[in-house]
Amino acid sequence: MERFLEDLKPGERACVEHIKGEGALRRRMMDMGIVPGVELEVIRRAPLGGPLQVRLKGYYLAMRRGECAKIMVSETH
């Protein structure tokens, strides 16, 4: 089953498999270090459908759920 970053619960980790979409958003994600193979951990989800706090490469990132829904993830190895 396909899983996306948006589906992760706080504390769950996953690996980036693939990023849907293109253009500025994908480039932006690339610049922030979200490339296939990178391990992500969801730290918390803001209430009422707000953004997610994600840890990667030792730093924290805030991303909207819509953007998180574009990042396909797989189990960490």
Place this chain on the structure above:
Amino acid sequence: MKIALMGNPNVGKSTVFNALTGSNQQVGNWAGKTVERKSGIIQRGNQKIELVDLPGTYSLTAYSQEEIVTREYILREKPDVVMAVVDASNIERNLYLVLQILELSPRVVIGLNMLDLAQATGVTINSTELATALNVPVVEIVAAKGKGIEEFLTEAIRVGSLVEYPISSEVPYPEELEQKIHAMEMLLKDTVWANQYPLRWLALKRLERDPEIGQTWKTIAPKSRNNKAKDSCCDSGDAVIYQLQETIILPGESLLQVYEAEGWSKDHFEMAFADAKYQFIAQMLPKIKSVEILAKPTWTDNLDKWVLSPIWGYPIMLAILALVFWGSFVASAPLGGAVSQGMAWAGDVFVSLLQWGHAPDFVQSLVRDGIFAGVGAVLAFIPQIAIFFAFFSFMQDCGYLARAAFLGDRFMQLMGLHGKSFFSLVSGFGCNVPGIMATRTLEDPKDRLITMLINPLIPCVPRLGVMSAVVAAFFPGSRGAIIMLSLLLVSMVLVMFSALFLRRIVKQKERSAFVMELPLYHIPTLRNVLLPTWQKTYSFMKRAWTFILVASILVWVLSSFPQGVPMNETWAGKMGGLLAIIGQPLGFDWRIMVAIVFGFTAKETTLSTLGILYGVAADASQSIAQAMTSAMTPLGAYTFLVVYMLYIPCLASVVTTYKESGSLRWTSFGIAYNLILSYIMGWVVFHGGQFIGLH
């Protein structure tokens, strides 16, 4: 020698810049952009160095205004050496930018900062290994304490004076890519461009179909509008202007088409190059970084548990906002009062000098009631703005502002805005001027413009003061609270509506992404808080005073000629009389219209204007509002309140909008939008109210 300072946002770049240049800074905007441009001249030995602080960026693509500015500077101005500030606690993403810089300009010195912060999270970085891995000099610095900064500069000067280009490590790309790069290099190596830029970089960018490759830009000196007014600090808009000289089509088009047929599109290349860079970093990481698993969570983790908590996050934010509001708008009130009193006193002194010189009465009145009173009213904002910006810089530097954006993003999303707009809009409740100035943190210029234009719809403290006095007079008791709340609700709904509406007017191709770093908390240096505060305040004064002076004189002329007649006979009064025709559909008489016209300089004056017009000589706002009750129905008063809340906030906010947007067109649009919106709303309230039988 030209040195550029580069790095990710929040890495301590400005700290390094401030330490090196001190107060010898030139702050302006990059030509045509609302991105701050900071530069400074420093002298070391017999070297005169122009140090440019490039905006913090995550990459050298052209995603945001900051990136465009940075790239253009490196490409067109070709600094002799780049000082790259790197955050040790976030080494991987920082090195990604460094690798991009290295491909373009091999003369780079790395300043490894925040080693202490990294240590606190259990990360140790070996700077010698980093230098070996990249073949680039690395200097350890503690920017916040001023340690190592001078050595950093010395090393940069040394590298910058090298005759031969130093050789840094190249990012190895996968074999398939290397072949493509090589093929492209072969096609490009005989062009003029190959003499100016590293061939490998040129090939990479050609494969990415970068539009800038092939364009030659000419630097033209900025038009010397007022060339003698070059200020040591805060010179505005002295940026270099570029002009496109020629565009040559570089070879390789047919090769690119072949690759595209094989499935190697522009996006594909970009992704593959980025991927290879991260791979390269990952490979060298074991040598340069050692991680120790800490038993206890870090400072940032502990604080975030509260600050970003779904339950406590909002109360904490409210408390912080309350503190900022109290500090900037309540505690500063005596200071603001002192400023206007000081101005009044200075005006009196000046007038007595004029009396001594037998100056005519109207000159005395112009000086006292026109210039000093008018300028004083606006200068009274200065303490508010300064204190607000001190808080603002502090919160931005320490990392809280990004958290506030995280918490507020949900609400902003409803309006199609970015989380960072949240703080600007909330600040509007205190005063729209800093609210508009706070839009600077937004990366997308369209988001910035929209946030700026809707900010005036939020009633600021002075407006709320006048409104509550009127509400108390017309709607005594608990009804007043409901009326006040309903007004705030109207403002909220209109802010939301306008944001969505303006999104259609301001053409925005792509909705900006909310992918925002949440930096580790740290305590900012005093200099990093005070210097921007001073620069913001100073530039506000510098930019605003001419406008304010002219407007104050204009208002004085309109309201005091012909001389010695009652207020309704003056030009402004007659204007109000004419405007009464416009006000009629809203049920406004000429007095209300005159008060609205005069409210433009500063809205808190509206009550005293009404007081004069109604013949109540008292200063007490209560009695003025009482006098209004005999002349207006509650429905009329409510209509007045709605219009009063929504029409152009004040002169200072208009000037700020002009300054921040840099566009007369959008400023005029904002004014027109406010006027039309308030008129329509007033009409709807008045007639809607009458229709359902209110009066």
